[in-house]
Amino acid sequence: MRLTDGHQPTQRVSVVVIAHDDAVHVPDAVRSALAQGEHVAEVIAVDDASGDDTGEVLDRIARKDPRVRVVHHTVNSGGCGTPRNTGLRLATAPWVMFLDSDDVLPPGAIDRLLGAATLHSADVVAGACLRREIPDGREVRWQPQLYEAEALHEDTSACPELLRDTVSVNKLYAREFLDRHGIRFPDGRFPYEDFVFTARLYAAAARLVVVPDPVYVWQVRRQARRLSISLARDTIGNWRSRVAAQRFAVHTLEHGGHGLLADAARVRFLEHDLRMYLRELPLRSPDYREDWWRDTRSLLEGDARMEQAVNSASAPARWAALTVLAAPGPLPDDGLRRLAALAGKPGRLLPPYAVGPSGAPVWSETLPTELAGLDTLAACDLPVTVDAKVTPGARTRVDLTLHDLYGGLGAAGPESVELELVDRATDRVGLTVRATWTATTGADGDTQIPAHAPTPTAPGDASCPTNAPGSWTARIDGLELAGLTASGPVAAWDVRARLHFRDGSVNETTVRAVRAGLRRVAVPHPRRILVLLQPYATHDGSLAFRVAPGVRGALRIAGARAGRVLRDRLPARPDPTQPATPTTPVRPAGDPT
Template sequence: MDPHPAQVTVVVIGYNDAAHVTDAVRSALAQGPAVREVIAVDDCSTDGSADLLDTLAAADPRVRVVRRPVNSGGCGSPRNNGIDAATAPYVMFLDSDDVLPPGAVDALLAAALGRGAQVAAGLCVRRELPSGREVRWQPELYAKAAVVPRPARRARLVHDTLCVNKLYRTDFLREHGIRFPEGRYTYEDFVFSARVLAAGPRIALVPDTVYVWHVRRSAERLSISLDRADIDNWRARTEANRAAYEILLGAGEKRLARAVRAKFLDHELRMYTRELDLRGPAYRREWWTLTRAYLASFDAADFALAPAPGRVVARVVLAAAEPRDLSRLKEIAARPARLRPPYPRAADGTPVWSADLPQVELDHLLERPMHLLPAAVDAELRPRARAARLRLRLHELYGRMADAGPRSVDVEFVHRESGRAGLRRTAGLVPDPDDDTWSAEVPVELSALDSGAWDLRLRLHFHDGTSRDTTAHAVTGPGLLRRAVVPSRRHGILLVQPYATHAGALALRIAPGWRGMTGVVRRRLGRLLH
């Protein structure tokens, strides 16, 4: 006897996604007999998507197609259509360009039934395409199976704003009137998730991967949430965050409401700050104005809950009427955070952001444990025919580095797509007698690295036994960050490009062999011609 009779409705929503919608629906059907029905809501597509869905429905009676007469402009309305049409005791959501991995529904349904939970949630992985690189979403929440009797018992739940990696009791959503915002609402998940948490459900967490989120950054039409280049995206994000806060506060969930604001400081604010130098002056000015206005509604307790880097960024924005210090803010907003010189102090000796913003105090740096300090390391890499030389320079930080005693640095180049280490080295850190820095020079055998992007990661070791994992700021200047061709025993030649990431960290691109070099040149010419 099947332990999971047909108890789940999977709502698949799509708009003009004929290339992927079939795979999404089939991944839901492949979940097996636990799925009673797949309700495919087509948001008035014009590319033949609805016809593909009709073909799937003709082949499998579990598929029901709902055609919206007009396009909603967002994801909320079609999901609401799916909730209204669902006949099964449980419902979950799937976007047309994503898939459910095998066993996802069984894992969530078993947890919901076995734990008497109105909501069951599992791990989502973001799969970058075409590389296939996977990044786990909020893995801390799903490290092991658990039951949360009430959401306030685990405030970290507000960080998982996705609706798609969860199974909901249908009558729970209907009884509490939990729906998505209608129409074009860019971050509808934020509001829906807040409404779910505000209703106080019992939540079962499972470590299983239950959703694969496909990220196609090279697509002609980016997903709504990935298209961050327009200021309207930031405006929508802050408004959705504000709405989530007010929903939870209105439900008496003050602890969760404050956690929403702490998440904003640690996640949204830091992410968009790292991208400010990619935007034009008009965007930056408007972003600064919008952000100042929103942050003005935060109180001291909201700031106290957030990790230090987000608090520092927020206080600089609040203290300055116009955009400033963008390069330095990008570094403190990085993960891990880096605080580059200068290191000024107020008249009483308190560390501050800058001499003209003494109200932005950095006194927490005098107390933070070493493994959390925003250590600043500058890096220069000069590819050469014989051996590349990586030069590192660690800066003092209000006396904390000298107190700990810099001893050595572990250097590692990690392949961005696969996550594997291609090169590891260790070098001693030598104090510079002329300034408050410590230096190391490391030979780098570039031939040990395959094609692709490589991130530089460092681990600093100190004489007091502490250590700090960090990245290095890419130094710019004459002869630096230039493409070079170097010989390789394995590949004949290597095309090497040191560069600075969006967060300002040093990284490498490698193209081995004549074929690799030709491919790089061809792509570059293509960009120039277009």
């Protein structure tokens, strides 16, 4: 339905809220929809056969507000698609939006979406999705590059970049458009159903508008008793569900005559999904690694179009995929950590750096996969590695080593490094320091910056020389980290680095924590008595600091450590993606992770 008058009474929305065993959070979701105002004609709440009080809670809300309609499924569907389809079938307003029971709509979201729909006569309007970490409240935008400014896309099938947003809940849909093209979610137990729904949407050549305003808040609860599908990635069934949904989406696009879109979807999967699971692979069990490696090689070897997608992917994703293809089984632990670092965002290519028989950069001497395209990357785009050795104390010292990449950094001329400590909860910069790089020197006193010198160091080896050939060093001394103010009893501070080069380019990255020196220290403080300072390596090896002021903060760190030890000793969690498990996820599968 195309609207031209912003004051027409037809400008009304049905909000479909789906819920399963979520009596605690669903009232907030429904209230956030009702609070959107007069444009909300109805809230259709679908209780997918909950075993708790979800149905009763929704019935109580409906008795107080006539706009709320409750539908009770008698049998759990096993997924998010069926309850959404139920709500869509019952919707009466010309526009429809989807909302999950543990998320909320921010104030003014529907007004903003409807305004853009009216102005541009759109079939679909998409807005920014905020990923909010609970309980600390940190918010990160999903696919921010797609939502920098308001823009009209006349035909989604001609805009491959839009495929990077696989989320269905941050969009307002003209119901007539969905009905006319038969666009529905896969029914039953189908994890990552958003992949298929959005593929059907883009294949239908929707007239789509994007707005930069936040219109959906995805609330991430990592400590929840039952993790969402997008967070429960530690089972091989989760990966297989994701791959199955990806293949279904690609088939949908190809069958609709959109081969270029299908190719773009393959590249997106490599650059986002493959890299995400590779980052976490060192954390998984040996059995998981074997299954994942075999399944992924089968996916990458599947057809010529996937081979083309691998070659078209950006450098970190391309090199990672080629390395998986080259190795018949999972790499050893050091190799997996190195591959995970390459798959990071930003990616880091860890030393040692090897060259093949032709002199070209390769992954390793034992696995000579060529790092094709490395020589064409500018210094600002290189997957550089900066090592950091920390000496914690009242005045903390950080010794940095920047490793050259086959001469690429030497040509640009490293000049200085700027470190920022960023509060993980608020994204606030608490401290900024700068130091000058010094090129390493050889025994004869000459500066050593060879064009193609492998760096003879092993990843994470505390005994590595800090001034290896083809590297630069810098020292930052006197950091008074105990004075950093925290948003809670314990604050986590991530370390970000900006590398400045003589040619004017800037490379933004994180720094790798050298294991030596990662120890907890108690630092006296005039106001807080003492502050517990703990440098540590994150799951991808990046340096971060925990700062815990006073006794309360110290107890929080000790309690968190005890909890991690206890979880490690518990039996493995069952695979929630297998058919034997009847519970349904309450999260959308678009996975803005």
